[in-house]
Amino acid sequence: MNVTGRTRRPASIRDVATAAGVSYQTVSRVINGHPSVKPATRDRVLAAIDELGFRRNATALALASGRSRAVTVLTANTTHYGYASILQGVEEAARAASYAVGIGVLESAEEAAVAAEVQRAADAGGGLIVIAYDPAGVRALAAVPAELPVVGVVETPASPPGEDRPWVWTDDREAAYEVTRHLLSLGHETVHYVAIPSSTRRTSARTSGWREALRAAGAPEPRPLQGSWGPAGGHTAGRRLAKDPAVTAILCGNDDLALGVLRALHEAGRSVPDEVSVAGFDDAPHAAYLTPSLTTVRLDFTGLGRAAFALLHGAMEESAQVAPHPVSVPELVIRESSGPSRR
Amino acid sequence: MNVTGRTRRPASIRDVATAAGVSYQTVSRVINGHPSVKPATRDRVLAAIDELGFRRNATALALASGRSRAVTVLTANTTHYGYASILQGVEEAARAASYAVGIGVLESAEEAAVAAEVQRAADAGGGLIVIAYDPAGVRALAAVPAELPVVGVVETPASPPGEDRPWVWTDDREAAYEVTRHLLSLGHETVHYVAIPSSTRRTSARTSGWREALRAAGAPEPRPLQGSWGPAGGHTAGRRLAKDPAVTAILCGNDDLALGVLRALHEAGRSVPDEVSVAGFDDAPHAAYLTPSLTTVRLDFTGLGRAAFALLHGAMEESAQVAPHPVSVPELVIRESSGPSRR
DNA sequence: CTGAAAGCGCTTACAG
DNA sequence: CTGAAAGCGCTTACAG
Structure with missing residues (x-):
């Protein structure tokens, strides 16, 4: 709000200079914290900046300095x-x-x-x-x-x-290793894995960690199931795993997949954790409130x-x-x- | 990649002009689709743009034109x-x-x-x-x-x-009205409400819609419980509601609150939907995969x-x-x- | 249809 | 310590 009541164009470095009675280069020095400015001058400039509500134009700064x-x-x-x-x-x-x-x-x-x-x-x-x-x-x-x-x-x-x-x-590899070891330590013969999509054609870190833990324990290494990022993919994978009575522990690439797996197990009448243990990845906000609440790895x-x-x-x-x-x-x-x- | 092997500075409008043998204003006309440019000239400019991999500098455009x-x-x-x-x-x-x-x-x-x-x-x-x-x-x-x-x-x-x-x-008001009416139509005497934080001191649209539906049905109007945005708030509210045997239907301000309420009811040994019905808001991705899957309003x-x-x-x-x-x-x-x- | 000038709001040397 | 000049890469009138 200025006296004229019109504030179309925001104050520029020149407006500040005029108000402070200095050249606009001096204003530039002040706003850039350049040391060689007489304190009295600086104060006048600062006062003008304050009065006019000046804000340095980021676009001009970027263009002139070459960095944004x-x-x-x-x-x-x-x-x-x-x-x-x-x-x-x-x-x-x-x-x-x-x-x-x-x-x-x-x-x-x-x-x-x-x-x-x-x-x-x-x-x-x-x-x-x-x-x-x-x-x-x-x-x-x-x-x-x-x-x-x-x-x-x-x-x-x-x-x-x-x-x-x-x-x-x-x-992630360490995380997958740890959670897999946790499941194995509960007495499960092996742990099945429902994977998130991998970023490349190579094996993902989570998959590696899981496999290493199985190997270290001498457990069988089932093929990982390909999931997606959301619960729907977990649900699909869960339905397949639910049919196999040998499956007693499932690790999921994230908590959303785990949600879908839990749902599929429920629909198949297999109780968690009594018949099947399930773990996720991420510790998303909903993990603690699911029923059963979800074992997971917080990242x-x-x-x-x-x-x-x-x-x-x-x-x-x-x-x-x-x-x-x-x-x-x-x-x-x-x-x-x-x-x-x-x- | 240019012939010299150095591509430090991206091509500017002037570089293009030089390459096309025109002034840079003409280049500006071409990239702005200005009609009055001779087709042959335009083609030469376009070719130069392509060859140099020219991209108009958005910062300069914004500064010069005043719009970004x-x-x-x-x-x-x-x-x-x-x-x-x-x-x-x-x-x-x-x-x-x-x-x-x-x-x-x-x-x-x-x-x-x-x-x-x-x-x-x-x-x-x-x-x-x-x-x-x-x-x-x-x-x-x-x-x-x-x-x-x-x-x-x-x-x-x-x-x-x-x-x-x-x-x-x-x-939202209509949405809340509809879902509340749905719950009432199932025979519930009334519907309790766990609210998301409201944006202002005034009653939120969701709260209004819920209240209007109760009023239209002549149902008692319990005080809404204040929740948060996440499941933790729903859990807290759910614990209080679970203690009251008169509570048979709960509407939640969003699906995350509903998740917390479902968990609290489970912990209190009250089964859903047999003893208590629960509905959410939003149809978040997890709603369909919860157990029980969540009645909600898709927005x-x-x-x-x-x-x-x-x-x-x-x-x-x-x-x-x-x-x-x-x-x-x-x-x-x-x-x-x-x-x-x-x- | 096309070119020369001025300017957007700053910074970066260059002077003094 | 401070000012005058040139320039960042564009656009917008203004000429011709």
Whole structure:
């Protein structure tokens, strides 16, 4: 609100300069915290900034300086718990650093569509965080032009990646190993696995961890069942597993799959955990409230998102360098859905 | 990849002009689809664009033209089903229109914090979509400067808003009315209600619809219980309701609350739907797979997000004007958790 | 149909 | 410590 009552155009650096009786370069120095400004001058400028409600135009800043305080998250999904939580973590950290956060959804894994999305994200300016938990994300990460700052949120790599790979992940393999061992320790002969879709043609980290635990225990290694990301896929897989009386323990690639499996077992009249134990992955908000409540592995997705941003932030500003490859440690949460084998 | 092997700076309009042997203004005309360009010239420019891999710099475009093809979604939450789905809908529509989408989270409902977030969103340039389902969102919507294009995703307004209110909503009141009537039609004497937090001090649309249905049926009107957004709040409310043997039907403000209520009833040994019927709101992905599967009302949140974007898009570009106040119609989904009263 | 000029709101050297 | 110039990559009138 100014005296004339008209506030069409926001105050610019020149308006502030006029009001403070200095040149606009001096205003630029003040808003950039440049040291060589006489305190009295600075105060006058600050007063003018305050009076006019001046805010530095981010677009002009980006164009003139060639760098923009922005990050775009590229993801195949925004509603699943893990994805949404990573996005939340990125936003939290970005907000704290006064970065704008954009989002681009990879609706298709088709090469051309992915390339187009990466271009859109690049056009937005700033850095990129790519969630590479699925084929679309993996392709997007690979398609990012070399000159763009980028951090990938990836599955646990099979082997330690080079220092130059700006990646973050949770230790899914270890998590899968732990929860599988928990189920085996209850006396189950083996553990069946309903997998989330894998990001590549290679075996996923969760699948590896599960298999290693079976191997270590000398347990039979059944073929993993392919699920999807949601409960419907778990339900389909659960119906097949429910038919086999030898199945007494099922690990699911995430809590939504587990929900579908629980439902399928219920429909087949097989009680959990008395006849079959079930465990999930993620510790989504609903896991604790299902009946039976779900044994699962808690993963710190928001922390992962924050770590991804921190890494990117370090790459985009010479200050605040961050250690590469942050890894968050999973935590086994034992609830009602897993119990002793009755065989 | 160019011949020199160096691709530091992306091609600009001037690079294209040089390559095509025209002035850069002509290039501008071509990329803006201006009619008065000789076909032969246009072709040469197009060829140069293609060859150099030119992409128009969005930052410069925004600065020079004063308008930016971007929308920022302001929301208190990114993980709850409804919020996340609206965001997804906005992104879908924005992508189709080649708009960038940003996101700002309102972590606090405190006036100053909200104002700061609105400022950040305004700084990003472009239009705003504010999800005003909670106090933070309502305040943010009110705090948006008049000169900014904005669309509010709101609860069903108590009275028809003016044509100048660019708002979208689902018909929550009607939805609550329908599902309450469904429960009453099963013979329940009345229906208890576990509410989501209301966006303002006034009664929410869902609460109104529930109350109207009770009133129309001449049923007693119990006080609504205050819940939260997640299952924990439902669990707390459910424990209290479980103690009262007169309670035979419970409506919940969303499916997550219903999950907590189901759990509390289970813990109290009250069977659903034999002793108590439960219904939710939203038809979140897990609703169909719970045991018992959840009766609920399906709301088209992604459609709502798309509508919000369409309205904003119409306001930001003179073309494609859209009818104000899009409303999506809810759909009752009857599942196992509701059944006849046994009283 | 096409070119030369001015400007969007800033920053980055360059002067003094 | 502070000011005048040039420029970021575009668009928008203005000429011809």
